[in-house]
Amino acid sequence: MTAKDLSKDEFFYGHKACAGCGGSLAVRNALKVIGKNAFAVLPAGCMSAVGFNFPQLCFANNAIISTFAGTASMLTGIEAGLRAKGATDFTAVGFAGDGGTADIGIQALSGAIDRNDNILYICYDNEAYMNTGIQKSGLTPFGAKTTTTPSGKNIHGNIRPKKNMFEIVSAHDIAYSATASIGYMEDFLNKVKKACEIRGTKYIHVIAPCPTGWGIPVSNTVEIAREIVDCGLWYLAEYENGEFTLNHDPKEFTGVVEYLKKQSRFRHLTDDDIQIIIQSRDAKWEKIRRDWRR
Amino acid sequence: MKPYLREKKNFGFSDIPGSTSFEAGYLVSVNSGWRSIKPVVNMEKCIGCMQCYLYCPDGAISIENKKAVIDYDFCKGCGICQKICKLNAIEMEAER
Numbered sequence: 001m002t003a004k005d006l007s008k009d010e011f012f013y014g015h016k017a018c019a020g021c022g023g024s025l026a027v028r029n030a031l032k033v034i035g036k037n038a039f040a041v042l043p044a045g046c047m048s049a050v051g052f053n054f055p056q057l058c059f060a061n062n063a064i065i066s067t068f069a070g071t072a073s074m075l076t077g078i079e080a081g082l083r084a085k086g087a088t089d090f091t092a093v094g095f096a097g098d099g100g101t102a103d104i105g106i107q108a109l110s111g112a113i114d115r116n117d118n119i120l121y122i123c124y125d126n127e128a129y130m131n132t133g134i135q136k137s138g139l140t141p142f143g144a145k146t147t148t149t150p151s152g153k154n155i156h157g158n159i160r161p162k163k164n165m166f167e168i169v170s171a172h173d174i175a176y177s178a179t180a181s182i183g184y185m186e187d188f189l190n191k192v193k194k195a196c197e198i199r200g201t202k203y204i205h206v207i208a209p210c211p212t213g214w215g216i217p218v219s220n221t222v223e224i225a226r227e228i229v230d231c232g233l234w235y236l237a238e239y240e241n242g243e244f245t246l247n248h249d250p251k252e253f254t255g256v257v258e259y260l261k262k263q264s265r266f267r268h269l270t271d272d273d274i275q276i277i278i279q280s281r282d283a284k285w286e287k288i289r290r291d292w293r294r
Numbered sequence: 295m296k297p298y299l300r301e302k303k304n305f306g307f308s309d310i311p312g313s314t315s316f317e318a319g320y321l322v323s324v325n326s327g328w329r330s331i332k333p334v335v336n337m338e339k340c341i342g343c344m345q346c347y348l349y350c351p352d353g354a355i356s357i358e359n360k361k362a363v364i365d366y367d368f369c370k371g372c373g374i375c376q377k378i379c380k381l382n383a384i385e386m387e388a389e390r
Binding site for chain 1 (some may be wrong): 295296297299302305317318320321323324327328347348349350351369370371372373376377378
């Protein structure tokens, strides 16, 4: 899918997200792929905070705020309710942030995958609880400075690595799951389109940088979302029929140091910290290249 | 089709539905006041490649007659469009 194939309609318009917001770009374009029959569920998080400010209601399709933990369970209910009413042509889609997915909503998501409900769950991952002022989530990467993992003389930001949410979800033997980045938009659009055509539970994990929380200029959102893939700290992959497939295999990685030093959340890192990040990247890619289809 | 701007009115209790639902796509305020710089399209350079339209977080760019057109009511001036344009057809100008 390219820009030409997208619906001209805008389904997420006039919202109050910060300038240069990556999450709002993911939501906007996913809804353009799904179309007007999307029934969107948004838990507490940036996208519900910026989309529903009564009477400024920015979704043009059906959309509802769920409990923080209940994105997937509300999707289950909406899908079952619409089916009971005889509707056939619709997509129940959830947009939850990284905290709402990997920490607070993981139980409901796991349950929905277990039941194989026909829903699409999109996690826009900005790597911390940005809406409440940048607190660490389970998807905050090693070394990142947040308000709950500050950097000081002894501890340099977050001491734990990012949860591997894509593989946690895939380990349920889900119908379809994928990773994406808003920097590679065509890839993301294709995955949303593919997910809409599959029956069962679908999960897409899209990296969506947050200029405020990452400490980058607002015009750099898309560039940094490309760079995280190019330097190997994120990967574009799919899981289907019990198999992992790598979609994009960079011949040579771009510099991790350059990527990190562009962001104020990483600026305090020492050379030793950066070596830990590079080593964990290399170990991850060794496994990916050995075990996944390419 | 997209959500459009309507006249702002004061909602009384009688206007609010009994349940927590309301009409979708109901806009009463613009975002133009957020900008300190604004993108301006050079119509001679623009070939309508749609990249700015694809990457605008606010959906404020549409392509009409193969040229990028910006809705300044909802552009927040982030400048992603300027960086994404391979032809340098968009320039950021100071708001006055």
